[in-house]
Amino acid sequence: MDFVPITDQDKNEMLKFLGIKRVDELFDLSIPDEVRMDRSLNLPAGISEHELLRELEGIAKENVSLSDHVSFLGGGVYDHFIPKVVESLISLPEFYSPYTPYQAEVSQGVLQSLFEYQSMVSELTGLEVANASLYDGATSLAEAALLAHDITKKNEVIVSEAVHPEYREVLKNYARGLDITIKTIPLKNGQTDISALEDMVSDDSSCVIIQHPNFFGCLEDMERIGDILDRYPTLFIASIDPLSLGLLKAPASFGVDVVIGEGQSLGNKINFGGPNLGIFACRKDYIRRVPGRLVSSTTDTLGRTGYVLTLQTREQHIRRERATSNITTSEVLNAIAAAIYLSYLGPEGITEVAYQCLQKAHYAHDKLSEISYLEPFSDTPFFKEFAFKSERSVHEINERLFNEGIIGGLNIDRWYGQYPNTVLFCVTEKRTRDEIDRLAAIMEAI
Amino acid sequence: METIFDISRPGAKAYSLPPLDVPGKPIGDLTPASLLRDEAPCLPEVSEGEIARHYTNLSNMNFAIDTTFYPLGSCTMKYNPKVNEAIASLSGFSNIHPYQDESQVQGALKLMYELAQWLAEIGGFKKVSLQPAAGAQGELTGMAMIRAYHKKNGNPRSKVIIPDSAHGTNPATAAMLGYKVVTVPSDELGGVDVRSLEGLLDEEVAAIFLTNPNTLGIFDKNVVKINEMVHSVGALSYCDGANLNAILGKSRPGDMGFDVLQFNLHKTFSTPHGGGGPGSGPVGVNEMLEPFLPVPLIEKDEAVGAYFLNYERPLSIGKMKAFYGNFGVIVKAYCYIRSLGAEGLSHVSDIAVLNANYLKTKLEEAYILPYDVPCMHEFVLSAERQKRQGVKARDIVKRLLDFNIHPPTIYFPLIVDEALMVEPTETESKETLDRFADVMRQIAEEAVENPEVILTAPHNTPVSRLNEAEAARHPRLKWQKD
Structure with a gap:
């Protein structure tokens, strides 16, 4: 199968038109002999659609799907319910098969959907400017730090140890070629140690990066952090879970200057961790420094409302080495899914989903607290994730759970060696009381 | 088209959730009041049917590879197998x-x-x-x-x-x-x-x-x-x-x-x-x-x-x-x-290159070909001649929209004046290529005989040319109540 519609007769006519005998002549004219392949690629032979389906269905079955198992895994991507209307609409080829909307007149569907997405992100975060998506939460965080570096002209980035460890690794990579020093604020009781933060921040700090709820699920004292940062020219960057904003205050109200986050939980499948959705929103003052696409409403020659990509002079195809970022393709389809999902929820729905996550997580936390070998990692308020220290091997606990159809929590000591056998649970609105009770009962019995 | 916010009405909703099946605690016991919202975020309130119709109608306003020829140079817009x-x-x-x-x-x-x-x-x-x-x-x-x-x-x-x-x-x-x-x-x-x-x-x-x-x-x-x-x-x-x-x-x-x-x-x-x-x-x-x-x-x-x-x-x-x-x-x-295997992939390049050379040859009289050498999978034309006649590359591509064709990449690469970069890909038929060449030649003729029709294009799209300068001067990035 190669999806080529040119028939042998077409080909002969085209070759005749070009005055050549074989297609190979076109390659002979262009590619020097020394780099022409003199053999075929060493790949398996092509197969039919039927064979492909059979083979790939087999490979898919070698994976344990969360559709068949109850999962308490979180840590950046989450098992929330995705309504069929989202899946159905983003499966329209008119949404999934266009390129970037460079020709606005024939891209109004993508552009207006992105405008609606930007509006919703703006509303949730309380910030005036939201872009049309970046790759994922981790790269959004790195881009936010680069923006702070660019705006403040300061070289120091301060990041909490309670920020997702993979995000911090990506930050390190994005800061690689620039003269940026990264300092890490230690943890205290599952939260960012605020007195340490107070000691570290100075007029030389370009930004302070906080995750809220943080990697351990704990809420941060955003008000106090905002008050402290108010005294410095330092940008306050917050990494958020967009669904938590159904209950939690818009970050802008704490003086946050840039909000970034992972938008997968807004109607996007987990997909083994990608594609995700990088959320990026900031104050209006930084609009000309924002990375990625921005969609603006405007009017056409007849005065009708329409939408265009705007401020493109920030971008690589115009500004080249002086661009705000090198990003071009981002995650537009995921952003459209998020807009559809948020329309589906509405104000009442997002509040209810966040409320159910909160209540179910606390129910699970209470249940697990009764288990003798578990001890809560922290006693600070949390949203949908929480950690426990275990006297038993997390690996063994998870094996036992798996045999009973449950995928247990995430062992975090791969990143936090100082906390061996510490397990992070996530409880979304999808988990039922029965599933939580089963988790607790199996663990109790170990 | 109206935005999803414009069709929002208080009380309309799409979502459904099972009732909370664990004992609920007062939210104030779980979360400090200083961190909680005073009111729910102002998201659209709409039914599922309205969502389906709104976004389906929006999708119909896009050109896509499943609906139109899309010879956007450098982007390799080929068919996406279902x-x-x-x-x-x-x-x-x-x-x-x-x-x-x-x-x-x-x-x-x-x-x-x-x-x-x-x-x-x-x-x-x-x-x-x-x-x-x-x-x-x-x-x-x-x-x-x-x-x-x-x-x-x-x-x-x-x-x-x-x-x-x-x-x-x-x-x-x-x-x-x-x-x-x-x-x-x-x-x-x-x-x-x-x-x-x-x-x-x-x-x-x-x-x-x-x-x-x-x-x-x-x-x-x-x-x-x-x-x-x-x-x-x-x-x-x-x-x-x-x-x-x-x-x-x-x-x-x-x-x-x-x-x-x-x-x-x-x-x-x-x-x-x-x-x-x-x-x-x-x-x-x-x-x-x-x-x-x-x-x-x-x-x-x-x-x-x-x-x-x-x-x-x-x-x-x-x-x-x-x-x-x-x-x-x-x-x-x-x-x-x-699916393709080694043989299929090699055939992809054969036809991608054949299609590009065929189109290039069909268009090299109507437009200037700044680098007259055999091409690979794409080629770059210049609308310099048409520019002298009063229509630029950016106008020509708007005219293409009237024929239900997605335009080539324009003004790139930067070393070609009035560049039109055409990449047909291997998944297009000879008929599609012939039609594209006919339309491009017709537009070249229009540039001489009736430039107005090009300068006012597109004529059949959901919106006409949009005021990009205005958007850049006063960007409006989110919906606001009038």
Whole structure:
């Protein structure tokens, strides 16, 4: 199968038109002999659609799907319910098969959907400017730090140890070629140690990066952090879970200057961790420094409302080495899914989903607290994730759970060696009381 | 069209949730009041039927590869096979978590391992990482590895050489890593001007960024020599893989002397572009750069036949994004290569190049062909003659919309005045190509006889030309109540 519609007769006519005998002549004219392949690629032979389906269905079955198992895994991507209307609409080829909307007149569907997405992100975060998506939460965080570096002209980035460890690794990579020093604020009781933060921040700090709820699920004292940062020219960057904003205050109200986050939980499948959705929103003052696409409403020659990509002079195809970022393709389809999902929820729905996550997580936390070998990692308020220290091997606990159809929590000591056998649970609105009770009962019995 | 906010009415709703089945606690006991919202966020209130109609109607306002010919140069807008969409959405692929134990995701790891091997074979490289989220992130990954390599040898160096015909991402990427960009001009055949390059090379050059075939659709005949020159000063050579569709099974960038390349799965390997993503930009490297690849690498323990995520790589640059790559896209590219096999991929390049040359020849009288040499998978025309007649490239492409054709890329590469960059791809029929040529020739005639019809185009689209200057002066990025 190669999806080529040119028939042998077409080909002969085209070759005749070009005055050549074989297609190979076109390659002979262009590619020097020394780099022409003199053999075929060493790949398996092509197969039919039927064979492909059979083979790939087999490979898919070698994976344990969360559709068949109850999962308490979180840590950046989450098992929330995705309504069929989202899946159905983003499966329209008119949404999934266009390129970037460079020709606005024939891209109004993508552009207006992105405008609606930007509006919703703006509303949730309380910030005036939201872009049309970046790759994922981790790269959004790195881009936010680069923006702070660019705006403040300061070289120091301060990041909490309670920020997702993979995000911090990506930050390190994005800061690689620039003269940026990264300092890490230690943890205290599952939260960012605020007195340490107070000691570290100075007029030389370009930004302070906080995750809220943080990697351990704990809420941060955003008000106090905002008050402290108010005294410095330092940008306050917050990494958020967009669904938590159904209950939690818009970050802008704490003086946050840039909000970034992972938008997968807004109607996007987990997909083994990608594609995700990088959320990026900031104050209006930084609009000309924002990375990625921005969609603006405007009017056409007849005065009708329409939408265009705007401020493109920030971008690589115009500004080249002086661009705000090198990003071009981002995650537009995921952003459209998020807009559809948020329309589906509405104000009442997002509040209810966040409320159910909160209540179910606390129910699970209470249940697990009764288990003798578990001890809560922290006693600070949390949203949908929480950690426990275990006297038993997390690996063994998870094996036992798996045999009973449950995928247990995430062992975090791969990143936090100082906390061996510490397990992070996530409880979304999808988990039922029965599933939580089963988790607790199996663990109790170990 | 009205926005979803405009059709919102208090009390309308789409969502349904099971009732809370655990005992609820007063929310004030769980969360400090200072962190809680005073009122719910102002999202649209609409029924499911209204959502379906709203977004379906919006989708109808887009040109897409399933509805129109889309010869957008450099973007390889080929048909996206339906079966690949169906396979990627199987729950065994779409509903697996990146932190599941390796033993639970052997199928996913195997698929990634094999795709990486196939891409390495196609590009002529030692090893491939599937982690980068898109082409530009592949570039960033490649350049980060180059920087790490030089740094390990004592000096990260300070300059990157980039041809004047390059994609804008190339200089933007180099700048993100702190490199100074030095531009090398093109020669009269559209390739790198070798003599100029010689004068630019010194021990402070970290790398050259080349696209081959280049953005004019021309294969640089000096590529081997250029790479030798670059290597002779200890610099490395990066190949932008955006144009790989021209050379599948014909020639391999690794064999041309390139040290690293990014693959654009959403171009060459048929995964849909989603209106601006998700993409996927794996990087391939030779032996020299292999130790620097991002972690984790997916490897196979041959002794037990199991796949695993290898983080034990001391020289690795680390992570470029969270988790392992855009897996949902990776699955589709795997399906594509598996369907076509070696023979099918080689046939792709045959027809991509045949279609481009056929169209080029059909259009070379109506438009100026600034580089009159055989092309690969795309070619660049100039509307300079039409500009003198009063219509510019930007007008011509608006006129194309009236004929239900998505326009070529315009004003790129920058070295061609009034550039129109045409890439038909192999999945278009001769009839489609003939019609496009007819329409383009008709527009060239209109430029002489009736330029007004071009200058006022498009005439049949949901909106007419939009005021971009106004948007840039007063950007309105979110919906507001009137």
